[in-house]
Amino acid sequence: MSTSDDTTWSFSRTFTSQFQASRYALESRIAAASSKLSPSPEPIQELSISLANLTKTLAGATGSLPSYDQKQYELQLKELERSIEALRVSNVPKSKFAFKRRPAASTNAESPTSESSSTAIPPPLQTKNAPPSLPAASTHLSLSSHSHRYLTREDLPSHPAQSDLSISDLDHCIVNLLPSASSSGSGTDTPLIISALHARNLSDCVLLLPDVDGSALIHDLERCVVVLGCHQFRMHASSKVDVYLSITSNPIIEHCKEIRFSSYPAALAPSSVLEKDPASFSVQDFSHIRATPSPNYVMKDGTDTDVCEWPLATVSGEELERAIVRIVPHPSDQR
Amino acid sequence: MGLLTVIRKNRQKEKEMRILFLGLDNAGKTTILKKLNGEDITGISPTLGFNIKTFAHGHYTLNIWDVGGQRTLRPYWRNYFEQTDALVWVVDSGDRMRMQDCKQELHSLLTEDRLAGASLLVFANKQDLQGSMTDTEIRDALDLRSITTHHWKIWPCSAVTGENLVSGLDWVVNDVASRLYYSSTTSLRAERSLAVI
Numbered sequence: 048m049s050t051s052d053d054t055t056w057s058f059s060r061t062f063t064s065q066f067q068a069s070r071y072a073l074e075s076r077i078a079a080a081s082s083k084l085s086p087s088p089e090p091i092q093e094l095s096i097s098l099a100n101l102t103k104t105l106a107g108a109t110g111s112l113p114s115y116d117q118k119q120y121e122l123q124l125k126e127l128e129r130s131i132e133a134l135r136v137s138n139v140p141k142s143k144f145a146f147k148r149r150p151a152a153s154t155n156a157e158s159p160t161s162e163s164s165s166t167a168i169p170p171p172l173q174t175k176n177a178p179p180s181l182p183a184a185s186t187h188l189s190l191s192s193h194s195h196r197y198l199t200r201e202d203l204p205s206h207p208a209q210s211d212l213s214i215s216d217l218d219h220c221i222v223n224l225l226p227s228a229s230s231s232g233s234g235t236d237t238p239l240i241i242s243a244l245h246a247r248n249l250s251d252c253v254l255l256l257p258d259v260d261g262s263a264l265i266h267d268l269e270r271c272v273v274v275l276g277c278h279q280f281r282m283h284a285s286s287k288v289d290v291y292l293s294i295t296s297n298p299i300i301e302h303c304k305e306i307r308f309s310s311y312p313a314a315l316a317p318s319s320v321l322e323k324d325p326a327s328f329s330v331q332d333f334s335h336i337r338a339t340p341s342p343n344y345v346m347k348d349g350t351d352t353d354v355c356e357w358p359l360a361t362v363s364g365e366e367l368e369r370a371i372v373r374i375v376p377h378p379s380d381q382r
Numbered sequence: 383m384g385l386l387t388v389i390r391k392n393r394q395k396e397k398e399m400r401i402l403f404l405g406l407d408n409a410g411k412t413t414i415l416k417k418l419n420g421e422d423i424t425g426i427s428p429t430l431g432f433n434i435k436t437f438a439h440g441h442y443t444l445n446i447w448d449v450g451g452q453r454t455l456r457p458y459w460r461n462y463f464e465q466t467d468a469l470v471w472v473v474d475s476g477d478r479m480r481m482q483d484c485k486q487e488l489h490s491l492l493t494e495d496r497l498a499g500a501s502l503l504v505f506a507n508k509q510d511l512q513g514s515m516t517d518t519e520i521r522d523a524l525d526l527r528s529i530t531t532h533h534w535k536i537w538p539c540s541a542v543t544g545e546n547l548v549s550g551l552d553w554v555v556n557d558v559a560s561r562l563y564y565s566s567t568t569s570l571r572a573e574r575s576l577a578v579i
């Protein structure tokens with residue numbers, strides 16, 4: 048339920064002209080302020096307040112404006128915000144202005160008076176109003192600290208059919224959690240459903256994963272291959288990683304280098320992946336937020352680059368070594 | 383500003399609060415807001431920039447700001463501090479590997495002048511996940527009990543099931559209301575209203 052159900056708001060057009068007028072006014076005030084060498088803190092504060100008001104105004108009109116327009120206005124405000132921030136930054140020494148809207152409960156914060164500490168949580172509220180307890184989950188499924196191993200579901204501690212999973216600190220490993228991989232072992236296993244994935248600190252590894260029913264969060268991978276389906280994909284601080292992805296939103300990378308994206312290989316695809324529309328995602332590089340293409344990743348089109356032989360069977364020793372070297376990006380690869 | 387007056391007239395009877403949603407990326411901030419607003423929560427892409435949601439909660443109008451949590455975006459958080467009545471810090475309870483990072487970001491936020499006095503609600507989100515940490519575990523991992531500068535509360539919830547979202551918001555709205563609009567919290571308890579959607 049939105050407060051904007053005031054049906055009288057057919058004022059999209061009025062809004063636009065007035066909004067733009069206010070925006071221009073603010074813009075010129077910012078320009079005026081930045082032309083002075085060292086603007087005093089008060090005007091900057093006033094600009095911030097005007098911007099906050101304008102933003103509030105826009106927020107108030109949410110739902111009454113065409114969403115495209117709304118978006119544009121938000122972008123314009125962001126632009127203004129950046130200019131004000133630039134002003135603030137250029138205005139060293141920093142203003143000590145603290146917003147004086149309310150008698151801050153924190154003015155006495157530094158001194159641990161009985162008053163400030165007792166207000167941290169009003170005890171009656173705490174007990175009376177305690178959140179209804181949700182089932183306390185204590186177990187957590189993880190695959191961690193291995194090197195030179197071929198790892199399958201059997202290497203996981205006992206777990207329910209559905210769980211979130213974290214994979215960390217692996218070196219020279221192949222992790223195969225595809226449904227087919229478990230049938231070799233205990234026969235009638237129900238396929239593992241992963242509800243969220245965290246991966247951290249892997250080098251020279253191959254991850255063959257099914258369709259994760261949630262998000263994937265990945266940190267610190269080097270020379271790896273990741274095959275996975277998920278709702279959201281975020282990768283941080285990684286380099287030389289080939290990602291084979293089936294996804295319904297836009298994958299993002301940050302502080303990454305030499306990443307190659309392809310779609311989930313048909314040869315490995317579980318039915319849940321095949322049912323989805325053929326992946327056409329566009330990667331967002333949060334380390335490169337500008338119009339030029341990011342130098343940190345490339346999109347590969349499936350055909351010429353598909354790995355023809357996925358290491359689906361358990362191998363060890365030199366064979367494992369060879370299987371890994373064959374498909375992970377090489378340290379000296381030039382791209 | 384003529385426009386503001388028009389809008390103000392529309393909301394004279396309503397009281398506004400500005401609530402800032404922050405937390406590491408992937409915590410579920412955007413999902414929580416969409417769920418609260420009755421929107422579809424599938425296919426949400428990571429937030430590049432910010433979203434604003436406005437909705438009524440009881441007889442308060444909440445302006446909620448959801449700002450992207452990626453590391454490169456975190457320096458921009460402070461652009462949103464002005465006039466913040468409450469901070470909702472969202473935690474991915476399954477993200478054991480980043481609890482330390484999460485703790486540091488939160489504690490450094492709390493030293494900000496411009497957030498002084500804001501109420502703090504910590505949403506221990508994703509409680510539906512099998513391996514998630516409990517609210518007690520998270521309270522300790524984030525060292526919440528050392529916080530004396532802000533009213534705070536930790537609240538287990540799930541954006542996917544919707545569990546506890548409204549009641550959490552309810553706490554924070556009441557806490558702000560008791561500070562801004564009432565001299566005592568008691569008068570408000572009776573009129574707590576949970577009707578968001």
Ligand SMILES: Nc1nc2c(ncn2[C@@H]2O[C@H](COP(=O)(O)OP(=O)(O)O)[C@@H](O)[C@H]2O)c(=O)[nH]1
Pocket residue numbers: 242243261262278279405406407408409410411412413414426427428429451472507508509510511539540541542543
């Ligand atoms: N299982 C589960 N997944 C969640 C929950 N809340 C969010 N998610 C998932 O976590 C990922 C990140 O959510 P998003 O709202 O984009 O996080 P933000 O970066 O904090 O805005 C998405 O894939 C969501 O579907 C929850 O309560 N339970």
Ligand SMILES: [Mg+2]
Pocket residue numbers: 411412413427428429448449450451
């Ligand atoms: Mg988001």
